[in-house]
Amino acid sequence: MKSVQRSQGPVKEVDVDLLVFIERYANDLLKWDLICFFARNPNLYDTAENVAHRIGRNPRVVRSELSDLAMLGVLERDSLNSTHIYHLTQHPDLRHLALRFARHLNGGKMMGK
Template sequence: MPLEDLAPELLDFVERYIDQFASWDVLVYFHENPDAERRLSEVALEIGRRVSLIQPVVENLRDSGIVREEPNEADEPTYRYSAPAEFRVKMGAFIDATRDRTNRLAIVSKVLQKEARRL
């Protein structure tokens, strides 16, 4: 399926929020664990990514209001999913779309293009 065959809302979502595979992983993690309050090191361990890779992703999500940073008495703050309802609906649609192999391949292609431009 070519990218232009994907729903425009889905393409807009990917363009805005999924700029690398780490973003994809972090967003899916928080969406599927909406009550989780985790340190970066815990999120990194659970999704199999390095803290140094997901830290800027989580900070961007924090700045966008998708996750909330909770200071705590430990050295490392915790993060919790705080996305507005409209974002949660779009995220759910993104996850549903990725369950279809053809859609997933088109989205992977888009993310690879974005990652190549960053390099």
């Protein structure tokens, strides 16, 4: 008969709210990157083209994903002289989860710009 040895390491709890946030909003790599980008720059207001340049991605694809994230409520979209400007949501719960998401990816430390 074989014996099974259990790990004696600490048990980590699953952050269910964060897991649901990831499944709902950061469900592909570009959205993941965009949410992290805005969470690392929570007071930034910028165009899709500038965001694409900053993260090294195709502006057309970034524009589409930013629009999706705005529709989902993670980002907000304003217009300035017929140009769309994106920024992290002001909705307290979603904003808090986006910031927690980015902080979690950085090992618990908030990134500074």
